[in-house]
Amino acid sequence: MARPTSPAPPPLDPAKAAVGGPALATAGLVTPSGAAEPPKVTATSWLVADLTSGAVLGGCGPHEYGVPASVQKLLLAAAVLPHLDPKQVVEVTESDLDFEPGSSAMGLVRGGRYTVETLWLGLILNSGNDAANVLARLGGGTGGQAGGVAAMNAEAARLGAHQTHAATPSGLDGPGQYTSAYDLALISRACFAHADFRRYAATKTAEVPAQPAINAKGYSMLNDNQLLHRYPGALGGKTGYTDLARHSFVGAAERNGRTLLVTLLGAETQPARGWEQGAALLDWGFGLPADAGVGQLVAPARADSGNQVSSPAAGATRVRSDDRGFHIDWLLGTVGTIMLVGALLGLLFYQRRAARRQVGR
Structure with a gap:
């Protein structure tokens, strides 16, 4: 059977192709000067970042358009996870189970009642398209599942992922759906900033509770991301596949105090599977000096200014975030603002006091 044809994405804007640094505006390979040759992979585009x-x-073609498949679920997590209570119990509806027959699912049943946390685990471990539909419906509020997809696209814009557009919450192929290896890194970094996501991504097995009211038994789920099971220091990530997208992959791992992320699109399974290609690229990244770099993952706060940096050094400030998403640079800016306001209030108080003294004379 002939492979489906990918719909044409919008023309690549040269300014957006340079987001993160001018060296990233290439369809070919970009590596630090003097670095060892990266491993040969079948992925059409990839990126390794700290x-x-x-x-x-x-990276290779870091800003080239690609089809995401189920790594798109990470954008759903970035957009919706911070706004949902993991303990909330949700009842599955018939429309939640409307997705491509035979595609990946966690096994939700109509009328079943599940916690949001169980849904996230089903989304990450089993790449559940059913879980994606429910979570998008919840995250979309009154807009339902369509509102959830709109929230995903709004989050992509906020993150500076200008080459990403979601048409489905699950990553099942949809019209005008695309992303890039660079955008996937921005999205993945936003996900890993949340403790709940890190916990879900690192979970190897989880239990789905029985549904006595509808006579449905409980069962176990196994994380299908082999990096987590077979790569030392792995923190998890996400796998993806459709006939159109081929294999996509996101993985993160920690080694010797460094935490690296790899994203790849358009891979084939021979001679190595997607996660194995990701593992090889992570090995290559860990072998580079700590100060090596060819660009920068832009911060969300800079999204409105185009997110362009002139060189790796220009974007070398370390960004640290806690589970609430507060950043050190944000904190410093806030402290500075408070000091300035305090100084102005002090001056105003002094002037008013002086004026009262002048009136009393």
């Missing part, structure tokens, strides 16, 4: 500092260590 998850903590945001430094891009290397």
Whole structure:
């Protein structure tokens, strides 16, 4: 059977192709000067970055358009996870189970009642398209599932992921759906900034509770991301596949105090599977000097200014975030603002006091 044809994405804006640094505006390979040759992979585009500092260590066509498949679920998590209570119990509806027959699912049943946390685990471990529909419906509020997809696109814009557009919450192929290896890194970094996501991504097995009211048994789920099971220091990530997208992959791992992220699109399974290609690229990244880099993952706060940096050094400030998403640079800016306001109020108080003294004379 012939492979489906990918719909044409919008023309690549040269300014957006340079987001993160001018060296990233290439359809080919970009690596630090003097670095060892990266491993040969079948992925059509890829990127390796430092998850903590945001430094891009290397890539191939990092801003080239690609089809995401189920790594799109990470955008759903970035957009919706911070706004949902993991303990909330949700009842599954018939429309939640409307997705492509035979595609990946966690096994939700109509009328079943599940916690949001169980849904996130089903989304990450089993790539549940059913879970994606429910979570998008919840995150979309009155807009329902369509509102959830709109929230995903709004989050992509906020993150500076200008080459990403979601048409489905699950990553199942939809019209005008695309992303890039660079955008996936921005989205993944936003996900890993949340403790709940890190916990879900690192979970190897989870239990789905029985539904006595509808006579449905409980069962176990196994994380299908082999990086988590077979790569030392793995923190998890997400796998993806459709006939159109081929294999996509996101993975993160920690080694010797460094945490690296790899994203790849358009891979084939021979001679190595997607996660194995990701593992090889992570090995290559860990072998680079700590200060190596060819660009930077831009911060969300800079999204409105185009997110362009002139060189890796220009974006080398370390960004640290706690589970609420507060950043050190944000904190410093806030402290400075408070000091300035305090000084102005002090001056105003002094002037008013002086005026009262002048009136009393």
